[in-house]
Amino acid sequence: MASDSGSSSGFLLELDDIRAGYGRAALVLRGLTVRVPAGAIVCLVGPNGAGKSTVLKVASGLLTPRSGRILVDGEDVTGRGPQRMLAAGVAHVLQGHSVFREMTVAENVLLGGYTLRDKALVAERAAFVRDLFPVVAQRWTSLAGLLSGGQQKQVEFARSLMVGPRVVLLDEPSMGLDPRATGVVFEQIVRMRDAGTAVLLVEQNARRALEAADTGCVLDLGRVHVSGPAEELLADSRLGELYLGVRP
């Protein structure tokens, strides 16, 4: 996991020995450690209930861990709320469709940069995301609710990039999409990575996600069961049978 990050550890985002759960219920994450290098896609796969979405909630500050540390570029940000995590460079694209349906694509995207005061910077970022996601540029003045599921997902990606995050957390980006739309969405995730943003991806469509990712982590019972280069995980027939679904 080589990295060009400025931190001494070489990772942009580190979740170190995280234990977390909801309320007084049993722990969902039990000593989980995940590291995301700069400019890479790290994919979390695993069965339902493994704690994949909970990892993203902890990373974005929506859920405070009971123990463990969260580091962004080497800085300890454990316990910070969502807005401060956003300021630290961690953007979270939630599961399902979360566009503002009655607002235009332009308004949706510009809302992503709402905390930015510099108008020139907002215009620069808007131009960048319009260039990165052509469908966003094409549908700029359309109501977001009129877009298809795949297009809405790209608007969400564009919105998340407006604050110039160093890491984007994507929760089930292919949920509810047909295979063709899923293909376009994964192409856009790779383009985000190629544009310099690290991605921590949670996905049920494990095989498709690992094909796009650089590193894969297989979660089970709240901790990382296996991790390594994504292509190696894909080639492991035993893992394939257990977690990825055997190819027909």
Added chain:
Amino acid sequence: MRRGSDTRLIHLGALLAAAAIALSFPSMAPSPYEITVGIAILNYAVLSTSWNFVGGFTGYISLGHGAFAGLGAYGTGLLVARAGLPPFAALFTAAALVALIAVPVGYAALRVRGASFVIVSIALVLILLLVFQSWASFTGGSRGLVVPRPFPGMLRAEHHRTFYFLFLALLAVTLSAWWVIDRSRFGMGLKAIREDEDKAQSLGIPTYSYKLVVFVVSAAFTALAGGLYALWFGDLDPVFQFSVLGGAYMVLMALLGGVRHLYGPLLGAVAVGYALEYAKVEYGDTPLHLVVAGLLLGVVVMFMPDGVIPAATALIGRFRRSGETSIREVTAAELRERREQPNRTEVKDGERSGT
């Protein structure tokens, strides 16, 4: 591009025509009575547009805005009658005081959403009704409050004509303020709150502060309408001023025209205001005007939940777009073009088909 500039020209033409009709109405009215109907409709238009600062931008439905209209009316009346302030100084002072009162009210009420907010807003009207009825030594109680006329030497017809133009000016200012907010960064944040408050907060929008600011602005404009009504009508009754029905009329008018449109509440005020006045004239003191209001509300909710203006805009858009395809469809020509150009990139393909 051409269609956009055409639309702007149509909008400008319609605005100028409406302004010309509104300005010439007092000269064309056959008797002072018609002017009083015009004033009542303009008053409704200011009230419902003021309500729409909160309802339209944030989606919070307040049935208690009658309280701010009543406070504005009584505040103006009391400042003139008891403190001896000049009428228009009293009007603006009362609006400023109502804005101050709206801060703690909004601070408490905006902590809850949905039905809870509606109930809190109704409670405000009922509490104020009790206070203004019971505190007879100061407010006049159930006997009401007589507000001295601002232009004592003026004949009744001229009095109505003058107030018609004052209400028209207040409406223009209120609409302008709504328009400015609608196009501002602040307005974009408010609309995000209306769509999904939690999501808006996660994007860094200070949702609570924004709601409070727009609530206070809304209260101030509502108070100005109430105060101007007091100076025009000259006689205030707490049962009429602090009425849940008043707030309900504001909601009905805004919903009828369309809460997301600048002119929605104005259009609703013209329709509902005229219907109410007609029912009162034709059927006297019977509660038929309430039946009319109820029927209108039913029609809006069932057939035009977004209001008349969005429904009409959608209808016009449907005619304009006839011959075009929806974003999910692919025309036969496009399919033929694709077959002839198999080397098109997959990304373009996916976008064209609506993925």
